[in-house]
Amino acid sequence: MYVHIGSDRIVRLCDIVGIFDLDGEITTEDTGEFLKGADAAGITSLAGDDLPRSFVVISPKEDMSPDAHDKKVYEELRRKKKKKNESAVREGEKVVFSRLSPQSLADRGAIHG
Numbered sequence: 001m002y003v004h005i006g007s008d009r010i011v012r013l014c015d016i017v018g019i020f021d022l023d024g025e026i027t028t029e030d031t032g033e034f035l036k037g038a039d040a041a042g043i044t045s046l047a048g049d050d051l052p053r054s055f056v057v058i059s060p061k062e063d064m065s066p067d068a069h070d071k072k073v074y075e076e077l078r079r080k081k082k083k084k085n086e087s088a089v090r091e092g093e094k095v096v097f098s099r100l101s102p103q104s105l106a107d108r109g110a111i112h113g
Contacts, residue, residue: 003109005056006047006098013109017057017093021102038095045096052097054105059093 001013020031035055038044046052098105 001109003105005096005105005108006100007049009047009096009098011056011058011096012060015058015060016109017059019054019056019102019105019109021054022052022097035095038093043094045094047096048099050099052099054098054100054102056096056098056105057093058096 002010003013003016004010035044100108
């Protein structure tokens with residue numbers, strides 16, 4: 001099953017790790033560090049042009065080999081992680097910011113799932 005997360009972005013339901021509210025979650029230190037790490041790794045994107053209300057963490061469940069750019073990004077992330085011994089971003093994950101609320105996204109997954 002697939003979930004439309006905004007604009008022209010469609011994600012497989014089984015690939016969604018979590019849907020998070022930007023209004024409440026952005027204030028926590030852990031979430032802020034996670035988003036900074038994801039942005040530094042170049043794995044963030046926007047689903048639409050509006051101000052995002054949520055973010056979706058996506059990790060493909062199938063064995064998909066990333067392209068050369070993704071491999072380079074993940075290698076750099078691992079190097080930084082070893083240096084700082086931090087960053088919660090896992091290999092293969094992507095973060096997509098959506099203009100839809102977390103509840104709307106969750107409802108879409110429940111309807112189609």
